[in-house]
Amino acid sequence: MSGAATQPAKQPSAGTKPQLRALLVEDNQLDAELVLRALRKNDFEVSAVIVQDEAAFVKALLAHCPEIVLADYNLPGWKGMEALNVIRRQGLDIPLIVVSGALGDVTAVECIKQGATDYVLKDGLARLPEVVRRALREKHEHGLRQQAEKDLAKKADELARSNADLEQFAYVASHDLQEPLRMVAAYTQLLSERYRGKLDGDADKFIGYASEGALRMQVLIQDLLAFSRVGRKEGALTNLDCKEVLQEVRQTLAAAMQESGAVIIPSNLPSVWADRTQMAQLFQNLIGNAIKFRGKEAPVISVQAEKENDHWLFRVADNGIGIAPEYAENIFVVFQRLHARTEYPGNGIGLAICKKIVERYGGRIWVESQPGSGSTFKFTIPIPVSTPEREAGK
Numbered sequence: 523m524s525g526a527a528t529q530p531a532k533q534p535s536a537g538t539k540p541q542l543r544a545l546l547v548e549d550n551q552l553d554a555e556l557v558l559r560a561l562r563k564n565d566f567e568v569s570a571v572i573v574q575d576e577a578a579f580v581k582a583l584l585a586h587c588p589e590i591v592l593a594d595y596n597l598p599g600w601k602g603m604e605a606l607n608v609i610r611r612q613g614l615d616i617p618l619i620v621v622s623g624a625l626g627d628v629t630a631v632e633c634i635k636q637g638a639t640d641y642v643l644k645d646g647l648a649r650l651p652e653v654v655r656r657a658l659r660e661k662h663e664h665g666l667r668q669q670a671e672k673d674l675a676k677k678a679d680e681l682a683r684s685n686a687d688l689e690q691f692a693y694v695a696s697h698d699l700q701e702p703l704r705m706v707a708a709y710t711q712l713l714s715e716r717y718r719g720k721l722d723g724d725a726d727k728f729i730g731y732a733s734e735g736a737l738r739m740q741v742l743i744q745d746l747l748a749f750s751r752v753g754r755k756e757g758a759l760t761n762l763d764c765k766e767v768l769q770e771v772r773q774t775l776a777a778a779m780q781e782s783g784a785v786i787i788p789s790n791l792p793s794v795w796a797d798r799t800q801m802a803q804l805f806q807n808l809i810g811n812a813i814k815f816r817g818k819e820a821p822v823i824s825v826q827a828e829k830e831n832d833h834w835l836f837r838v839a840d841n842g843i844g845i846a847p848e849y850a851e852n853i854f855v856v857f858q859r860l861h862a863r864t865e866y867p868g869n870g871i872g873l874a875i876c877k878k879i880v881e882r883y884g885g886r887i888w889v890e891s892q893p894g895s896g897s898t899f900k901f902t903i904p905i906p907v908s909t910p911e912r913e914a915g916k
């Protein structure tokens with residue numbers, strides 16, 4: 523027999539059996555009948571096309587749109603497994619079950635390895651309906667999984683794009699606002715110098731408020747710019763000794779340390795692959811906060827690290843005023859602060875910058891704290907897979 527023979531589906535008897543479009547690759551008419559009978563017995567309302575060569579298979583694949591392919595392993599002029607290549611070439615995802623008179627274990631395993639969904643021996647056709655049902659179920663689940671993965675990838679893509687847009691907006695807005703603001707600040711300053719005492723008392727007060735507001739806005743905009751610059755200006759990653767970085771930070775914070783009597787206790791600080799300026803900013807923001815939000819005692823700040831699997835876990839712990847756990851996440855959001863500016867100065871951007879820096883390296887940052895019991899800020903910095911340090915398992 524050559525070409526395709528169509529076996530129309532039997533009329534549904536009770537109307538409850540699921541419909542199944544099957545494509546059989548089979549040269550023996552009797553075997554094909556047996557296969558169809560096994561499927562039709564109690565399980566499916568089958569409409570089948572039977573082919574035995576590649577040309578007929580391709581035609582039937584497109585015309586019949588089968589949900590399952592049942593292929594004999596050996597045909598006179600073709601191999602059932604080659605049907606798989608045709609299915610793939612057509613960009614289709616249709617389960618293929620090998621139905622064969624005799625199939626050694628090794629050949630069966632080889633068929634599965636090549637992509638057959640399962641195999642059934644012709645003297646065990648009673649299994650066939652269950653094997654077909656499982657193949658259809660797996661295909662359906664696979665389809666759902668693929669769709670979910672696609673949706674997720676699309677969402678991640680959209681999120682990345684909207685983040686990039688937002689960052690671009692923050693950068694442009696803060697950058698372009700600087701110039702007009704400089705004018706407002708300069709002229710209110712001029713007004714206050716030239717006319718102080720020459721107008722009435724209210725005027726002096728109002729000019730004072732205006733120049734104070736302009737100055738505050740300048741600081742805010744500079745902070746916002748600094749925030750949006752993290753990740754924009756990619757500095758070179760180098761193997762940084764955190765002990766040296768901490769030493770630089772001590773110098774930057776020398777005045778605040780001296781004034782508060784702060785002590786920094788470093789321990790086990792490693793070298794990491796990072797941008798020097800950003801690592802320094804990270805330590806400086808955390809240690810600066812530990813000094814600023816101190817309690818009655820002079821600040822004691824320990825800075826430690828330990829290696830955990832594929833990352834370094836850093837801890838910056840202080841004996842300051844602490845943070846209520848319900849604010850533990852909020853404080854990492856831009857402009858979120860827990861105190862009035864008159865109590866503690868600041869704009870609420872320091873920790874947002876820390877978070878952005880840490881996440882840029884694929885790490886995370888969080889705080890563990892209780893009011894009145896000090897705070898421990900923890901962050902991770904992944905160890906790149908290919909550093910010599912990782913290879914040596916240090």
Ligand code: ADP
Nearest residue numbers: 811812815844853859860868869870871872873
């Ligand atoms: P800023 O210091 O300008 O307020 P941050 O983003 O650095 O901004 O910190 C946000 C808020 O988190 C602070 O206003 C403060 O309430 C809280 N905070 C940060 N670090 C500490 C700390 N070490 N101890 C107690 N509170 C802290």
